[in-house]
Amino acid sequence: MDNPIDQLLKLYPNTRRDNLIPLMQDIHDKLGYLSEEAIIKVSKHLSLPTSKVYGVATFFDQFPFEPKAMFVIHVCTGTSCHLSGSAEILAALEKELNIASGQTTRDGMFRLEEIPCQGACRLSPIIEVNGKFYTGFSTDEISGMLESYKETIM
Amino acid sequence: MEEAIKKTYKDKLISEVLNKSGEKLTEKTQQILAEIRRDTINRPVIFAGKSSCGIIAGANATYDAVKEYLDTRSIDAELLEVGCGGFCAAEPVIEVQLPGRTRVAFQQVLADHVDHLLDQVFNNILDRKRAVAQYRNTYYEAWEGVPFIDELAFFAFQKRIVLDQCGLINPDRIEDYLAREGYQSFLKCIRKGAGAFVCGEETALISTIEGRRGMPSPKPPYPSTKGLFGKPTIVNNVETLANVSAIIQNGPQWFTQFGTDTSKGTKLFSLTGKVENTGLIEVEMGTTLQTIIEKSDGGIANNKKVKALNLGGPTGSSIPSQHFNTPVCFEALNKIDTLMGSGGMVVLDDDSCMVDMAKFFMDFIRKESCGKCIPCREGTLRIYEILENITRRPENEASHQTLERFKGVMQLEELAQVLNDTSLCGLGKTAANPVLSTMKWFRHEYGEHIFDRNCRAGVCKQLRSFHIDVDKCTGCTICAKKCPVNAIIGSEKGPHFIIEEKCMSCGICLDVCKFSAVFVK
Numbered sequence: 208m209d210n211p212i213d214q215l216l217k218l219y220p221n222t223r224r225d226n227l228i229p230l231m232q233d234i235h236d237k238l239g240y241l242s243e244e245a246i247i248k249v250s251k252h253l254s255l256p257t258s259k260v261y262g263v264a265t266f267f268d269q270f271p272f273e274p275k276a277m278f279v280i281h282v283c284t285g286t287s288c289h290l291s292g293s294a295e296i297l298a299a300l301e302k303e304l305n306i307a308s309g310q311t312t313r314d315g316m317f318r319l320e321e322i323p324c325q326g327a328c329r330l331s332p333i334i335e336v337n338g339k340f341y342t343g344f345s346t347d348e349i350s351g352m353l354e355s356y357k358e359t360i361m
Numbered sequence: 362m363e364e365a366i367k368k369t370y371k372d373k374l375i376s377e378v379l380n381k382s383g384e385k386l387t388e389k390t391q392q393i394l395a396e397i398r399r400d401t402i403n404r405p406v407i408f409a410g411k412s413s414c415g416i417i418a419g420a421n422a423t424y425d426a427v428k429e430y431l432d433t434r435s436i437d438a439e440l441l442e443v444g445c446g447g448f449c450a451a452e453p454v455i456e457v458q459l460p461g462r463t464r465v466a467f468q469q470v471l472a473d474h475v476d477h478l479l480d481q482v483f484n485n486i487l488d489r490k491r492a493v494a495q496y497r498n499t500y501y502e503a504w505e506g507v508p509f510i511d512e513l514a515f516f517a518f519q520k521r522i523v524l525d526q527c528g529l530i531n532p533d534r535i536e537d538y539l540a541r542e543g544y545q546s547f548l549k550c551i552r553k554g555a556g557a558f559v560c561g562e563e564t565a566l567i568s569t570i571e572g573r574r575g576m577p578s579p580k581p582p583y584p585s586t587k588g589l590f591g592k593p594t595i596v597n598n599v600e601t602l603a604n605v606s607a608i609i610q611n612g613p614q615w616f617t618q619f620g621t622d623t624s625k626g627t628k629l630f631s632l633t634g635k636v637e638n639t640g641l642i643e644v645e646m647g648t649t650l651q652t653i654i655e656k657s658d659g660g661i662a663n664n665k666k667v668k669a670l671n672l673g674g675p676t677g678s679s680i681p682s683q684h685f686n687t688p689v690c691f692e693a694l695n696k697i698d699t700l701m702g703s704g705g706m707v708v709l710d711d712d713s714c715m716v717d718m719a720k721f722f723m724d725f726i727r728k729e730s731c732g733k734c735i736p737c738r739e740g741t742l743r744i745y746e747i748l749e750n751i752t753r754r755p756e757n758e759a760s761h762q763t764l765e766r767f768k769g770v771m772q773l774e775e776l777a778q779v780l781n782d783t784s785l786c787g788l789g790k791t792a793a794n795p796v797l798s799t800m801k802w803f804r805h806e807y808g809e810h811i812f813d814r815n816c817r818a819g820v821c822k823q824l825r826s827f828h829i830d831v832d833k834c835t836g837c838t839i840c841a842k843k844c845p846v847n848a849i850i851g852s853e854k855g856p857h858f859i860i861e862e863k864c865m866s867c868g869i870c871l872d873v874c875k876f877s878a879v880f881v882k
Contacts, residue, residue: 225590227572228555253572266574266731267555286671286707287633289721323558323725327417328633329449329640340417 211237212245216252227253231264239275276311276318278356281335285324288331292345296332297321299346303353316360317353397540399458401500405438405483407431408456408464410528412445419471420453426472427455430479446528447641448515451493454528457482463498465507467491496529515638518656520619520645522627523603527641542610558675558729561703562786563588563596565731576733577786600629600704620646624690628701632657634708635665644689651685654708665710669802673702675722675729676791678798679715698798700791714820715803716810720748722795730788737789740780744796747773751810753823756846756865770811774800823866825881831856833878840870840879 215233219226227249234245241264250257264270282288282297297319301307304317311318325333330342341352399406409424424442431438445452451468455475458464459482467478468491478488487504494510495503503509510516521527530537552570560566560575567589569575588594604626608616620626624646630653633639642657650670669679678699680687687693694700709718727741747769755762777793777800784790800807809815816824829840829849836854841847848864851857857878859870871879 224572225570228569229552232553232555263572263574267557269555286675286705286721287639290634290707290709290713294721325417326413327449327452328631329414329452330417333417342417 212248216248219252222253224253224255227255227260227263228267231260231270235270240271240273242272273311274315277316277360278336279318279320281320281322281325282308283323283325283331283333283335284321285328285331287324287328288333291331293332296334296344296346296349299349303349316357394540397536399464400498402458402460404460405436406458406464407438407440407479408443408458409440410445410452410454410456411442412452414449415445415452415454418452418469422472423453423455423470423475426475427479430475436483442531442533443529444527444532445641446510447524447643448528448638449640450638454493456496459483459485461501463501463503464496465492465504466494466496466510468493515640515642515657518648518652519643520627521643522607522616522619523600523629524641524643525607557731558725559731559786559788562788565786566596567594574731576731577788579785621688621690623692628689628704630704630706632706632708634671634706635667635710635712636708646690647688649686649688650680653689653706654685665712667708668711668713669709669715671707671709671718672705673700673794674705675725676788676794677702677705678794679709679718679802680798681802698801699794702791712818712820714816714818715799715806716748716752717816717818717820719795719799720745720752723748723792726788726792730792734783734785734789736780736783737785737792740776740784740789741792744773744776744780744793747776748796751807752816752821754814754864754866758862766811770807822868825866825868826861827859827864827866827868827870828880828882829857829859829870830878830880831858833876835876835878837875839873839875843869843873845869 212234215230215237218233219230230249230253231241231245234241234249238245246260246264247257249255250260253260264272280300282293282300284293284297297308300319304312304319306312306317306319308319308321322335325335325340327333327340327342332344334341334344336352336356341348395401407427409420409427411420411424424440427440430436431440443456446454448454448468451466453470454466454468455470455478456464456466457479462485465482465487467488470478470491474488474491478491481488487507489506492504492507494513495507497503497509497511526538526541530541532538554560554566554569557565557569557575559577560569562577563584564580565575565577567584568578570589584594584596586593588596604616617625627643627645629641629643631641632653636654636657638657640657642653644653650672654667654670667682667685669681670685671677671679672694680697680699684697687697689701691701709715723741723745727745730737730741732738750762750766750769755766773796777796780793781790781797784792806817809817810821810824814824814826819825834851834856836851836856838851838853838857841849841851841857845867846863846865848860849857849870850860871881
């Protein structure tokens with residue numbers, strides 16, 4: 208059984224540098240994050256210094272470096288959602304979960320992320336948890352929503 | 362005239378291109394294309410809109426409900442996915458075409474509404490509340506009392522070239538596009554971006570395709586002489602490329618009849634903010650901003666007064682209402698120091714604070730600045746800090762913080778100008794626009810924040826002033842204990858008071874008080 212990263216590397220026999228971002232995107236889609244192992248393997252495959260690969264990966268918001276949390280909460284902080292109070296929702300979630308945006312709770316259950324725009328401004332403010340959308344969201348709904356996710360794994 | 366030019370050019374093009382390639386459209390092919398277009402049908406067709414705004418509004422559940430409806434009743438009907446017509450306020454949209462009748466669109470159809478709605482439609486009855494429009498079809502009988510889609514206010518004032526087929530076809534199916542004569546053959550290779558605002562800058566975009574950090578490089582050399590992999594490169598956005606197909610098909614004369622003398626064609630705008638009908642619109646160049654706001658919309662949300670229009674996204678500018686008669690074209694917008702940019706159009710009303718808007722955009726830009734050149738990296742952060750200082754009370758009146766607020770403001774305009782003049786790329790050069798434009802048109806709001814410590818829209822929460830209702834206060838002392846700056850005094854079991862000079866408006870006392878004794882003035 209091949210390592211999933213090795214399998215993906217095989218799909219890129221061409222080792223030119225311009226394959227770097229598509230390759231990292233594929234690994235991200237498969238594993239949900241970029242592990243240290245993945246970065247080292249990619250740099251060997253493309254004959255690039257590890258520092259360069261890591262440098263490109265850190266430039267973009269798309270690539271996290273820690274395993275995915277069970278529930279990823281995306282708070283839309285686009286202009287329209289900002290106008291309808293997304294900053295307050297984000298602050299309240301940070302307080303409730305006791306983490307800052309971009310962090311994962313210690314038990315690995317929730318991760319809080321900002322996202323620039325989901326593309327449904329009429330329904331703002333919008334938050335999304337693992338693909339489920341909550342529209343016209345308000346801070347009052349936070350504790351109930353978090354509880355419902357905690358219950359699902361009980 | 363328009364149709365005539367279109368037709369002669371198209372005929373010529375078709376005969377040339379198709380005859381040269383040796384493939385003539387046989388009758389059979391034409392018939393197939395007509396079938397794909399659903400010009401004539403022999404069983405009911407249901408079109409379910411599945412665009413991003415639709416899915417968030419619940420289109421997936423609606424689609425499943427329609428599928429279940431058809432399956433459980435064994436109805437021989439076709440269920441197709443289509444894109445979005447741009448009328449976001451109507452999502453989720455379901456369109457039904459019965460044999461012999463025109464295609465009719467229903468708005469805001471949630472999963473719960475599906476059974477009732479389809480029961481009625483299959484019995485030739487329309488749910489009047491949801492039936493929003495019907496499409497023109499020369500073969501079939503129209504529904505009575507339902508407006509045609511081009512008669513709806515939202516669509517009537519638009520000129521759709523790029524968005525022509527939106528909502529009609531499934532963007533994932535090339536046959537749909539072929540059948541509507543949209544297909545042009547180019548060699549394409551698609552690279553997915555990894556999400557960075559600065560990669561809209563052409564040299565930064567090129568460097569990410571090459572597998573590097575998305576940082577811009579100095580110009581010249583311009584990409585047109587030395588671009589991707591060192592080869593001459595033309596960088597265009599998708600909107601431009603989408604126009605190419607229509608221009609090839611209908612000819613340059615046809616295209617240049619739209620727009621003004623110097624700005625040709627149309628422009629897409631994403632209309633959002635405090636309006637009822639948000640959505641994606643395409644207007645002819647030269648249309649005034651006022652027309653867009655009025656025509657596209659059933660009215661401003663909650664009947665508030667429009668204060669400003671933010672044009673061009675985070676690095677765009679805010680335009681005050683006295684300039685709403687400006688036409689949408691490059692020169693006229695330049696004259697009032699703004700730009701079309703990304704085509705974002707956010708309507709702001711009296712509930713929006715202009716200083717907060719500038720702060721919000723600077724926060725975004727400072728995060729998205731690539732950090733290569735110093736003016737942008739340091740300047741955007743510094744502007745953000747100044748704006749943050751303005752929008753909150755100083756933590757300590759006696760310290761230098763009070764002075765900082767004033768000093769910062771005096772430097773704000775100069776700093777913004779330096780940023781515009783000295784930054785490396787388009788992002789930095791336009792980064793100060795939100796500040797410069799709001800300072801130009803809404804200077805009084807800055808004054809109120811700095812001197813009166815008052816946000817007229819009530820958005821800047823850290824400027825609020827808190828008070829304690831002595832009748833409700835029981836003297837539990839919890840607020841005094843939690844106050845981070847010791848601004849609350851009072852003895853146990855006696856009423857407490859907030860020393861306004863010390864208060865930094867954090868709102869903790871409001872949160873912790875169990876007797877609702879703390880209130881905001």
